[in-house]
Amino acid sequence: MRAKCSTTPSRLGGITKPSKFRARGVYQPTLNTTRTANTIRKVDRKSTRTPADHVPLRICLLSYRSNPHCGGQGVYLKNLSRALKDLGHAVEVISGPPDPQIDRDIPVFHLPALDLYNPEDPFRVPTLEELMEPINLMEWIGVSTMGFPEPFTFGLRAYLFLRSRLHTYDIVHDNQSLSYGVWAINKKAATIATI
Template identity: 40%
Template sequence: MYLKYLSKALVDAGHEVDVISGQPYPHLDERVRLIKMPGMNLYENGLGSLRPHHLSSLTNIIEWTGKLTGSFSEPYCFGRRVVKYLKKHGRDYDVIHDNQCLSYGMLQLQKLGFPFVTTIHHPITSDLKIALKDAKNWYERLLIRRWHGFINMQREVARQLHHVVTVSECSRQDIAKAFGIQPSAISLVYCGIETNEFVPLADVKKIPQRLMATVSADQPLKGMSYLLDAMASLRPDYPNLELLVVGKTQPGGVTEQQLQRLGLVDAVRFVSGISTEEMVRYYNEAEVAVVPSVYEGFGLPAGEAMACGTALVSTNGGALPEVFGDAALQVPVRDSAALAAQIRRLLDDAELRKTLEQAGRERMETEFCWAKAAGEMEQFYRRVLKLGERNEAATELVADAAVSPREVLV
């Protein structure tokens, strides 16, 4: 979503943008060129997809053996492929912007002298801590730690990058703490919401007692279990209460087991692979949108719901309060009772819903539209390019004066 809407907003501002991506490929504006950088896609194709021709590539071998041993080697391998491509084509670009790959290849591009920027949305150490907290046994914790082994690479790379930007003040502080970087070395450009697509629809009526959430259901980070517990406590008083979830469950996973245990199978519906137009309609049909996340580096679902004019109940996980401000009802993380109480409050108070619907839309239009975000990112790019010009001038002085670049720049 970040790639899609940032690239679109930059094109709207008059820039030419290419996106280099591995699988799954993003859906981009038609004016943005997608350069596909396919890997082996083993989490979709499985280890048995290895073929003799794959063995001609060291990167493929690294990716396959990584999956075999339970690691997530895609960021590292993607970085290798991108470096190979940009060594040939990178001089065509004024700026190269890494969207949290944070692989060793990104350091190589920086060392090659490309004007280089990295967005870190939030430190994956947060995901790891939450996943370990929810693990059932030592073996599951072992697998989780193994899969998250790439964090060591990300930490090492992040410390050496010259131009890092993040999407919220909360993320800036968390990244600084997790990766050992001074907060002042991390710039802030908030994400945006596509307020021309996520809009209130005058011809769509609210469905009474319809809740909506956009979550990856089986990821502990997203807090789905707490929302389901809240649903179960509300159902006796609201027998028609239903929840539409934009996301997937794993067959036989923890969410499906919880639905069975709570008797909510008929009250919760999951949809995935939908268009933006369908998403907008679903938001408009819901009386209340809910974000139950334990942590968010920004919180696009919160912003999208508000842009659609839907009253919001959200946790205070991570950066979410920065997004919703005073235009939503706030609850603590991991608190099903508080979620239920605030959902009840909105279901019972049409005037409060209307107030939050209007306040949410206004906040997204004025504070978080993508045009504003892209303008701030463009300014950041220009500062990076200007600094690069200064560094080149300093290098010329070094050659003439026989002093170190540090001394010249100081």
């Protein structure tokens, strides 16, 4: 069955979205650099093969908290990284504690944090040495004043870690931190966010 699809140009400069369609399968918009209406390609859900014009991307996945057992971020990170790797992309994961359970063929960089929401030692008091680090101090003050500073402090740590490496990635994908650090990354590298 052929899809009946009408497209309307969006404000995103050449990316179109289907306004109506009837068919099975997934539809992916194609980017048209001439900024006119695009065609929509049908992608078979069962196939893991990529189109002939596929160019592998270097993708960095960010997650401020990657608990593999609750909350969803760790599960999302594991499944997304595996799917992207299976499509032929080079994937690296940058995560705060707790550590994600990612397949061994995908590199994981663990960013240090105070981990003040650790269920084994919740709301622990950091040492003076730990508080000498400005980002740790911000994290501790945030928790002590009933805030939730982890996304903010993870974003700063991620930016400091990535700023000299951003040229090695085609895209950075942030998972829910939406912080000033990720905003700074966005100014230097293509960035998307999952909320």
